[in-house]
Amino acid sequence: MHLIDSGAQTRRAFLRRSGQLAMAGTALPFALNLATIADAAAQTSSSDYKALVCVFLYGGNDYANTVVAYDDTHYNAYSAIRGGGANQSAGGIALAKADLASTLLKPTAALPNGRQYALHPAMTSMARLFNEDGAAAVLLNVGPLADPIVRRQYLAKTCRIPPKLMSHNDQQGLWQTSAQPGTKGGWGGRISELCRAQNTGALFTCISANGNSVFLSGESASHYQIGVNGAIPINGMKANVYGSSTVRAAMAQLAQQAHGHTMENEYARVTQRSVSAEGAVTSAIGEPYAAGTFPEGDSLASQLAMVARLIRGRSALGVKRQVFMVGLGGFDLHDNLMAKHPALLASVSNSMTAFHQEMVAQGLGDQVTQFTASDFGRALSSNGNGSDHGWGGHHFIVGGAVKGKQKIYGTAPAVTIDNSATQEGYDWHIGQGRLIPTTSVDQYAATLATWFGVSATDLPDVLPNLKSFGSAVNGIEYPKNLGFMA
Numbered sequence: 001m002h003l004i005d006s007g008a009q010t011r012r013a014f015l016r017r018s019g020q021l022a023m024a025g026t027a028l029p030f031a032l033n034l035a036t037i038a039d040a041a042a043q044t045s046s047s048d049y050k051a052l053v054c055v056f057l058y059g060g061n062d063y064a065n066t067v068v069a070y071d072d073t074h075y076n077a078y079s080a081i082r083g084g085g086a087n088q089s090a091g092g093i094a095l096a097k098a099d100l101a102s103t104l105l106k107p108t109a110a111l112p113n114g115r116q117y118a119l120h121p122a123m124t125s126m127a128r129l130f131n132e133d134g135a136a137a138v139l140l141n142v143g144p145l146a147d148p149i150v151r152r153q154y155l156a157k158t159c160r161i162p163p164k165l166m167s168h169n170d171q172q173g174l175w176q177t178s179a180q181p182g183t184k185g186g187w188g189g190r191i192s193e194l195c196r197a198q199n200t201g202a203l204f205t206c207i208s209a210n211g212n213s214v215f216l217s218g219e220s221a222s223h224y225q226i227g228v229n230g231a232i233p234i235n236g237m238k239a240n241v242y243g244s245s246t247v248r249a250a251m252a253q254l255a256q257q258a259h260g261h262t263m264e265n266e267y268a269r270v271t272q273r274s275v276s277a278e279g280a281v282t283s284a285i286g287e288p289y290a291a292g293t294f295p296e297g298d299s300l301a302s303q304l305a306m307v308a309r310l311i312r313g314r315s316a317l318g319v320k321r322q323v324f325m326v327g328l329g330g331f332d333l334h335d336n337l338m339a340k341h342p343a344l345l346a347s348v349s350n351s352m353t354a355f356h357q358e359m360v361a362q363g364l365g366d367q368v369t370q371f372t373a374s375d376f377g378r379a380l381s382s383n384g385n386g387s388d389h390g391w392g393g394h395h396f397i398v399g400g401a402v403k404g405k406q407k408i409y410g411t412a413p414a415v416t417i418d419n420s421a422t423q424e425g426y427d428w429h430i431g432q433g434r435l436i437p438t439t440s441v442d443q444y445a446a447t448l449a450t451w452f453g454v455s456a457t458d459l460p461d462v463l464p465n466l467k468s469f470g471s472a473v474n475g476i477e478y479p480k481n482l483g484f485m486a
Contacts, residue, residue, distance in 0.1 A: 048198075049314060050452055051322040053307060053370040054188060054215060055300070055352060056176075057344075059332030060168065062386075063377035063393035063435070065093070065341060066123075067138055068100055069415050070116040077415040081433065082382050093337050093382045095121065103127040105138065109407040117408060122342040123349035126396065130404050135356060135365070137402045137484040140410030142444050143376060143392040143437030144174040146465055148473035150427040151436060166389035166434075168332070171375045176215035178441050178463050187445050188323045189218035190462040194454055196221070201318030203277055207310060209303040210327035223325075224277065226310070228302040231281040284313030294354045300328040301351040308358045311368065321452070331374065337386040348372070352398050359399070366400030369485070371448060373441075380433020381417045392435030395444070401451060401486045409484045411438040411476055427474070438476050442466040451485035 069078045075088065075097050083092020090096035100118035105127065111117075117138070119127045129136035146160035153159040164170035176186040192205045199205050206216035206223035216223035225232060286309060294308075295301040303326035310317070310324075330344055352370050359368045377393025392413070397404075414425025417433040428436050442463045449462055459466055459480070469478040 049311075049320050049364065049367050051311060051324060051364075051368045052188070052191070052448060052452055053304070053324045053326065053355070053368065055304075055348065055370055055372045056172075056210070056215075056325065056327040057331050057348065057372060057374040058172070058327055058329040060171075060375040060378055060389055061331045061372075061393055062333060062337060062341060063141075063390070064380050064387070064433075065095060065337070066120055066345060067140070067394040068095060068118050068120065070097070070100055070104060070118040071114050074115060074415045078380070081380055081415070081417055090338075093385070093387065105408065106131050106405070107407045108405055111408055111412055115412045117412075119349075120342065120345045122346040125353040126349040126398075129353055129356065129398060134405035135398060135400055135402055137397040137404040138408050138410075139395045139397065139439065139444065139482065139484065140408065141377075141392040141413045141435050141437055142395050142410065142439045142441065143435070144171065144178070145437050145440035145442070145468070147468045148440075148476065148478055149436060150474050151430055152421075152427060154430055154436065165391055166376060168375050168389075173214060175373050175375065175441055176213070178445055178465060185217045185219050186213070186215035187449070187462055188213075188215040188325065189221065189223065191449050191452060191454055192216070192321070192323050193218040193221055194458055194462070195321035195452070198320040199318060199322075201280070204281075204310075204317045204319050205321065206323050206325075207307070208325045209306050210325055213325045215325055216323060226281065226306060228299075228306050230285060230306070231278040233278055280317060281310070281313075284316035285309040286313060289358070293358060295347070295350045298347050298351060300326060300347050301354060303327070304351050304355040308355060308362075311359070311364065312362060333378075334383060334386040334388060348396075352396070356398050356400075366486070369397065369399035369401060369448065369451065371395065371397045371444075377435055380415070380429070380435075388432070390432075390434035391430065392437035392439075397448075397484055403484055403486055409439075409482055413438070438478075439482065440465065440469055440478070443469055443478060443480060443482055446480050447482045447485055450481055 064078060064082070069075050079088060079094045082094035084094030085091035088097035090099070099121045103119040103121055103123055105117050105119065126136055130138065144162040146162055149159040149161065154161060162174055176188070178187045189206055196202045196205050203224055206218070206221070208216055208223055208225050209228065211225065213223060285306070289305055289308070294305040307324045307326060311322070314322070328344065328347060330340065333340055355370060356365065359365050372395045374393060377390040378387040379390045381387070413435050414428050416423065416425040416429065418426060419431060420426060428438070430436060442465045445463055446459055446466055449459060454462060466480060470480045471478065
């Protein structure tokens with residue numbers, strides 16, 4: 001049963017109108033307050049909760065050393081392309097096969113043609129989530145697509161091609177909006193606008209622990225930002241000004257008092273809301289976790305720890321559906337891939353695992369789902385010391401509702417950089433092993449959104465390119481639901 005009912009269409013229309021009024025000069029906070037009235041009326045059972053957590057890997061993660069070809073045929077091809085040593089040893093930017101044995105993935109359903117994969121040796125905890133707990137899924141070769149496409153169509157431009165491929169900012173935007181660059185709002189925000197009616201604390205529906213995020217912005221609603229140490233205060237209202245509590249109190253009064261001028265008054269309303277939100281969040285999140293709950297000194301772990309504290313305080317915040325965003329930078333490894341990539345992937349693996357374990361401890365293991373995203377994958381070929389920008393890449397989904405160990409999802413890509421049109425795999429890369437995605441961001445997002453409660457009738461509003469998928473094209477299946485969620 002979908003928890004987002006047919007009334008969502010009416011709410012969505014209301015939100016659109018609110019956004020239009022805001023553009024015409026009517027204040028957005030007023031629209032949000034009206035939305036909150038509707039939210040309170042539609043509140044559901046307090047035991048019901050779901051959350052999505054986007055883990056964005058900024059810079060473009062190297063797919064080939066994250067989910068690594070392991071069977072001899074494909075490992076040997078990978079090693080040869082990346083400069084590996086003799087007898088399957090490490091070399092260039094290729095990992096040694098012996099180092100992958102501890103992270104070999106063991107799905108219940110084997111991949112066709114004897115294909116096998118292992119995770120990077122630094123991702124032992126993620127491998128355990130997959131093999132032992134079944135709480136992690138691997139999705140192969142995902143990226144932005146407007147239509148299913150192969151190399152011949154890409155070269156001839158006979159299908160729609162996502163704009164500005166391999167550009168960091170543009171591809172981050174495409175991943176987060178699943179639409180054209182410049183589109184207002186992201187698909188996380190659009191999902192949230194359909195479920196805001198289940199939250200009395202509507203302001204806390206979308207929260208970023210990683211700064212401003214287009215992913216969490218809706219058509220008319222913005223997201224709340226938080227720091228790893230808690231709510232972000234307004235300067236001059238939290239601490240004394242020039243050492244004087246009197247000056248601080250005077251500034252607080254001036255900033256929040258009612259005004260006759262419309263713009264001044266709305267600024268005061270926003271300030272009041274921010275002060276109120278800070279107090280609510282500070283009270284709800286409670287004390288930090290004990291040492292050892294999350295990896296120490298890790299940026300991603302610190303963000304996920306704050307998300308876990310917010311979820312722990314969900315009742316006080318009045319939320320039943322939430323979408324979060326966290327992120328980790330440093331993946332733009334044109335150089336020093338072998339030196340820098342392991343620590344980044346260890347952070348992803350250990351932080352996501354610790355967060356999942358905390359959700360299990362809270363009794364929410366199957367109600368909170370994490371998933372990774374990134375600007376793009378990278379080229380399979382080596383540039384000498386790293387890998388250059390690509391297109392498709394591999395991703396992880398973690399949570400108790402994830403159907404992890406059952407299979408590896410998506411289509412296993414060819415391991416080739418051959419540019420001969422007569423060679424196997426030619427149609428599935430655009431040179432240097434830059435993968436053409438065989439799964440679109442829209443399919444990935446639709447699977448998550450459906451689990452979250454978005455109905456089939458609302459999915460096209462959330463994901464405008466989804467209409468291009470749903471059948472087999474060029475010998476590849478493009479289902480609207482990829483099946484990795486229970």
